[in-house]
Amino acid sequence: MKFIHQVSKGSRYNQIYIPKDAEGIFEVGDTVEVRLLRKKLELFCSKSPLQLPEFKKSLIKQIFSSLSNFHEISQVFIVGSFLTEKADYNDIDLLVISKQKSELLEKKVFSYLTEKFQLKFHILPVSQESFINLQKICPLTRSMLYYFVSNKKFHPEQEIIIDKKHIEFLLMMPEDLLKINANSRTFYDNIRRLIAIRRFLEKKDLDSAKINQELKELLGEALYSRLKNNEAINNDMLKKLRGIIKKKIIELRKKI
């Protein structure tokens, strides 16, 4: 005889009740085996409010459920525009925390999810150890985690450490844009990056909506929209963007 029941919350221990009609079979003192058949799927969201439609919630649950087969993964986060934009998202960003550093995990997860869901995924693999460190030193990681949905409880790290080397590393691309040409979306991403770094150094929150708002005020509505949509820009616009980048880098260097 076997039965399937859900585990319920007890005052001291969680418990499984024996159905009334099986009381005579499962008696006190008998030895039984308990096996996990299906993990309850719960979504853990960031403190910052998210309005997710049922379709997105359901898809996220399916993604988490699929990834529960990867034993090397300790936690998964959905982050980025899939959560914050209604339809204007390019891909689904997944931050995958692994127990140990793994070179192959990203490819394995990417192939598996793409094959299963036929959607565009962007996998960011990181080991538990690096993840803890990154939360303290990296403005971009903190900004990414401002809005999240995870398969497990998560409390973002409060401590901030100013790691000059890491900030210099992040400044590499904006600095290069002063002397090389790139598409306009690259300028958009990198000025956003500079705003995020400044807010991090000033210990301000890293809400992507606030960063975007600041960027919009800085560029003006028309140029903001042009860059966001990766449309062509003329020399005057380029000059303006480089002026902004240069000024921001100088400001940041004074703070680190």
Added chain:
Amino acid sequence: MSKTKTLHELANLLAIALKHKIGSIVNQNEIYAQKYARDYEILLKEAEKIAEQYNWSSEDKSMIKQETRKKLQQELEKKDFLDNKKFEIMDEEMDNALKILGLN
């Protein structure tokens, strides 16, 4: 733009692109291997556009390689926050990039 000027521009862009690729590889935080691989790809595409402007002779290709190497070395030397492993992998990464652009 003249062929010589284009060659210099190409070498410059390639050196910068490679600096990002190498930076992502030597960075201890593997998340950046992903993020910076994207920066590298963007810059490599720009280099591709420049490379397509001319037909390059073997002599030109040799000059591009020489100049890229020199500029990359300089770029990497300036970035003291990048691990010194950067110099060990620079030749291999440069050869890979030149191969992608058909400039090897």
